[in-house]
Every structure is written in structure tokens, then in C-alpha cells.
Amino acid sequence: TPLTKGGYRGILASCSSDRTIKFWDINQGKCLKTYTGHSNSVYSIAFNNEGEILASGSGDRTIKIWDCNTDTCIRTLHGHTNEVCSVAFSSDGHTLVGVSLDQTVKLWDSRSGQCLKTWYGNTDWALPVAFSPIPLTPLTKGGNGGILASGSNDKTIKIWDLPTGNCIRSLQGHGDFIYGIAFSSDGQTLASASTDSSIRLWTVSTGKCFQILQGHTDWVYAVAFHPNGILASGSADCTVKLWDVSQGKCCQNLTGHSDKIFGIAFDQTGEILASASADQTVRIWDYQTGNCCKIISGHDNRVYAVAFSPDSKTLATCSTDRTVKLWDWQTGECLKTFVGHTNWVFSVAFSPIPPSPPCEGGGIIASASHDQTVRIWDIKTGECRHICTGHTHLVSAVTFSPDGQTIASGSQDQTVRIWDVYTGECNRVLRAKRLYEGMNIAGVKGLTAATITTLQALGALV
Structure with a gap:
């Protein structure tokens, strides 16, 4: 190709969250060419067998087909409704497969751009988790372990009875993935944040949605209740919004971040709100005035x-730089950096009560x-x-029980684990019943390997 100046060997292509694809001369270590066109991170790339066509899958929900001889995008494939995380060519060099977070696998004709087939049935992920702050609720029927809520990419929220491990309610209504959940301080209301750009408020005892908050213009990643019942939300539209839950109205809009807001939290007094962002900063906001008082x-x-922290003096943050940091939020001083994770860190939580016997120094x-x-x-x-x-996929959320004795984690392996x-040690694994849970397909004739794999993911036994 023109890039290799006489052969296909020695060329490497790479893709990045900077939305580009780069071609490299391996021998010289030089970047030969950069392809631009995607509007979000590029997660996967693949050459066809001849090396003349490149496919790329992106967070902008598209697959692009590139002609490596002319360095042009010759086709953009639309059809996935969420990020495309993997692409691959078949041996014929013309058929392309795309795997997406919309829980589908699509087969494409790369020449015509036609979608040839769509496979459904990819199992869904457990994402956020939250303990009810009230250990005894009517839902637990007198049990002593309280309840736990988990959000999922199947657009539902599951309510779990901790003593039995049973799913006792499934809340439905969101039109897309659920990335954040939070209980009110009295445990009676649950808030959920979704990639459908809305926030829903649910009555825990009935499972009914009584309010839909709309106003964000992009995905909503996080929600947190103020002690007085006001709800805060953080979104990919780079804003934090404060909501009057009773009226369903936005009462304040906090701006300043230059990229997506992934996490928010109130301190124990409710006077301070912190927001975590893809712009690599944490902003500290005065709840009363809405002013940013520290970056x-x-x-x-x-x-x-x-x-x-429980005393509101210390702030913990985590990052895709693989670290957890502790801060004096009033001065902005980093007090400690925890190193050990070997990949991105998605969630961090303080124990509400120092363990007994306490750690030396507590906490x-x-x-x-x-x-x-x-x-x-x-x-x-x-x-x-x-x-x-114990988890077999990335762990996206972690939270402590109100008594500080237990940790719950939510993972993309479709489970919530209790530690x-x-x-x-893991004391319990929570998994919602799947479509073919317990079905024995051992010895069944006529099933392809792909079908068997899909049925296993949906609970079938082999």
C-alpha cells in the first residue's frame, strides 16, 4: 500500500479514545497516517485479509469502513444503539461482525453496508449498586438484613432481599441503560439515572415510578440525595443539576466541568457537593450558593x-489512571495515593463505621x-x-452496608457479590433469573457452537 511503500509487513494500526486511528511503521517507530472521523472513542479495529480495508468500531455507535489505499472512509454503518466495542472480518474479507453494548451482535456486508443479521440474547450487566439505609423494610418481611438495589443494562432495577438473596422486585420504565442509583435518607425513595437522559424516582415499597425528571441533554451517570431530599445528578452534558423531587423541577444548574460527569456525592452535612469528571478534575460546590469553591x-x-468520609473531612476519588486518592478537600492537598489495581478504577466508597476491631488509625x-x-x-x-x-468481568460499582460489615459490588459478569x-470472602452471589435458567441442553442435536454459547449465557446447562 502507499503507507508501506512496497509491502504490507511492518505496519501497525492503533485506535484510541482520542477518536483517531493511527498507522505506524514498526521498524522506524513513526506515525505514517492518522484517520479521523469518529465522534467518540474508537474501541476496536480490524483489517480484512488483503489488508486493503480497515473497519473501526466506536463509542459513537457506528462502524466505519476505510480504504487504506485512498485513506478515505468509504462507508459508515449505522444500526447499533450503543457503543461498538469489537469488530472483525470473516475470512471472505467482505462480511463484518460488530459487537455492541446494546447487547446485540450484528453481521454486515461491508461492501453494501447492509445489516445481514442481528443476534439478540447477550446477557445484561449489573452496574450500580446501593444499600437501603434502613435495615428493616416491609419488603424484607421482618428480615434483619435489609435490601439492596442494583441497576443493569437490561433497563431494569432489581431489588434484592439480602438474607435470602432473592430478587423481590424488578423496576421497569427506563428506555436505556441504568448507570446510577441512590436511596433517599429515609429509604423510601429510589432514584435511578439512565443513558435515556432521564432520572426516575421510585417508591421502594410499591416499585412504582412516581416522577420522571427530564432536563439533561445527554446520558445521566450519577445521582445522590441531599439529606433534605433534594436530588443531585451528574451527566455527560457536563452539568450537575439539583432537583426538587416533590415538584419534579430543576432548581439549580451547576456548570464548569469541560467533560462528562461520572460521579457526585454530598458530604454528611449536605453543605458541600463534589463532582468527578472525565476532565480529570473534581469540583467542590457550595450547596447553598451553587458556587464552585475548589477545583x-x-x-x-x-x-x-x-x-x-463519615466525618466529611476527607474526600476519596478513583480514576482510569488506576489509582485511588485521598484529599483534604478544603485545601486541595492529596493526602495519600493507593496503588495496586492493574486497570481502571470505577468506584470507591468509605466504610460508614470504623470496623471492630478498628484498623490502626481507623477507617x-x-x-x-x-x-x-x-x-x-x-x-x-x-x-x-x-x-x-470472584468476578469474571470488570467491577463497576462498590458500596458498604449501613453497618459497615458488608460490601456489595456490581459487575459486568451479570452478578452482584456480597463480601x-x-x-x-464472598458470602453470596446475586444473579437475576435468566431466560433459560436451568434448562439442560446436554446432548441436544443440531445446535451450533454459537447457539450453545448464547444459551449458556442465558442460563442453560450443558
Whole structure:
């Protein structure tokens, strides 16, 4: 090709969250060409067998077909309704497969751009998790373990009875993935944030949605309740909004971040709100005035979550730079950096109560990572006390129970796991019943390998 000046060998293509595809001369280490056109991160690329055509899958929900001889995009494939995370060519060089977070696999004719087939049935992911602050509720029928809520990419919220591990309610109404959930301080209301750009408010005891909050212009990633019942939300539209829940109206709009807002949290007094953003900063907001009173910088990549300590003096953050940091939010000083995760860190939480016996100096935090682990850290020493393993996919959320004895984690392996804070052991695995749960397909004739894999993912036994 023109890029290789006489052969296909020695050329490497790479894709990036900077929305570009680059071609490199391996021998010289030089960038030969940059392709632009995607409007979001590029997650996957693949050459056809001849090396003349390149396909790219992106967070902008499209697949682009590139002619490597002319360096032009010759076709854009539309059809997926969420990020395209993987693409591959078949051996004939013309048929292309795309895998997306919309839970489908699509087969395309790369020459015509026609979608030849769509496979449904990819199982859904457990994403956010939250414990009810009230340990006893009517839902638990007198049980002593309270309830847990988890959000999922199947557009539902599951309510779990912790003592039994049973899913006791499924809340439906959102039109897309659910990325954030939060209980009100009295445990009676649950808020959910979705990629359908809305926030829904649910009555926990009935499972009914009583309010839909609309106003964000992009995905809503996070929600948090103020002690007085006001709700805060953070969105990909770079704003934090404060909502009057009773009236369903936005009462304040906080602007300043230059990229998506992934996490928000109130301190214990409700006077301070913190927001974590893909712009690599944390902003501290005065709740009464809506003014930004501090910008905290120090992470080398996107900041995904933020949490206040029980005494409201310390702030914890986590980032795709693979670290967890503790801050004095009033001065902006970084007090400690926790290193150990081997991939992005998506969630961090403080224990509400120092464990008994307490850590030396008191206090622990937990973090959840793309490396499929939950880590429990000693705040004073910075040491990792436990590495909780068992999830088989990235862990996107972590939270403590109100008594501080238990940790819940949500993962893209479709499960919520319950961990013992003191031992780091998994006490329970919560999984919603799947479409073919328990169906025995051992010995069934006529099933392809792909069909068997799909049925297994949906609960079938082989």
C-alpha cells in the first residue's frame, strides 16, 4: 500500500479514545497516517485479509469502513444503539461482525453496508449498586438484613432481599441503560439515572415510578440525595443539576466541568457537593450558593467516582489512571495515593463505621476496578488489606452496608457479590433469573457452537 511503500509487513494500526486511528511503521517507530472521523472513542479495529480495508468500531455507535489505499472512509454503518466495542472480518474479507453494548451482535456486508443479521440474547450487566439505609423494610418481611438495589443494562432495577438473596422486585420504565442509583435518607425513595437522559424516582415499597425528571441533554451517570431530599445528578452534558423531587423541577444548574460527569456525592452535612469528571478534575460546590469553591487536580486521567468520609473531612476519588486518592478537600492537598489495581478504577466508597476491631488509625475504603477485583484498603497505612476475587468481568460499582460489615459490588459478569469486610470472602452471589435458567441442553442435536454459547449465557446447562 502507499503507507508501506512496497509491502504490507511492518505496519501497525492503533485506535484510541482520542477518536483517531493511527498507522505506524514498526521498524522506524513513526506515525505514517492518522484517520479521523469518529465522534467518540474508537474501541476496536480490524483489517480484512488483503489488508486493503480497515473497519473501526466506536463509542459513537457506528462502524466505519476505510480504504487504506485512498485513506478515505468509504462507508459508515449505522444500526447499533450503543457503543461498538469489537469488530472483525470473516475470512471472505467482505462480511463484518460488530459487537455492541446494546447487547446485540450484528453481521454486515461491508461492501453494501447492509445489516445481514442481528443476534439478540447477550446477557445484561449489573452496574450500580446501593444499600437501603434502613435495615428493616416491609419488603424484607421482618428480615434483619435489609435490601439492596442494583441497576443493569437490561433497563431494569432489581431489588434484592439480602438474607435470602432473592430478587423481590424488578423496576421497569427506563428506555436505556441504568448507570446510577441512590436511596433517599429515609429509604423510601429510589432514584435511578439512565443513558435515556432521564432520572426516575421510585417508591421502594410499591416499585412504582412516581416522577420522571427530564432536563439533561445527554446520558445521566450519577445521582445522590441531599439529606433534605433534594436530588443531585451528574451527566455527560457536563452539568450537575439539583432537583426538587416533590415538584419534579430543576432548581439549580451547576456548570464548569469541560467533560462528562461520572460521579457526585454530598458530604454528611449536605453543605458541600463534589463532582468527578472525565476532565480529570473534581469540583467542590457550595450547596447553598451553587458556587464552585475548589477545583481539585492530581489524577492523570478521567475521574470516575468521589466519596466523602463519615466525618466529611476527607474526600476519596478513583480514576482510569488506576489509582485511588485521598484529599483534604478544603485545601486541595492529596493526602495519600493507593496503588495496586492493574486497570481502571470505577468506584470507591468509605466504610460508614470504623470496623471492630478498628484498623490502626481507623477507617477503611473499598474500590472496584476493571481488573475484576474489589480491594479493601487501610486508610492510615495505605495498605491493601484484602483483594476480593470472584468476578469474571470488570467491577463497576462498590458500596458498604449501613453497618459497615458488608460490601456489595456490581459487575459486568451479570452478578452482584456480597463480601465480608473482615475476611474479604464472598458470602453470596446475586444473579437475576435468566431466560433459560436451568434448562439442560446436554446432548441436544443440531445446535451450533454459537447457539450453545448464547444459551449458556442465558442460563442453560450443558
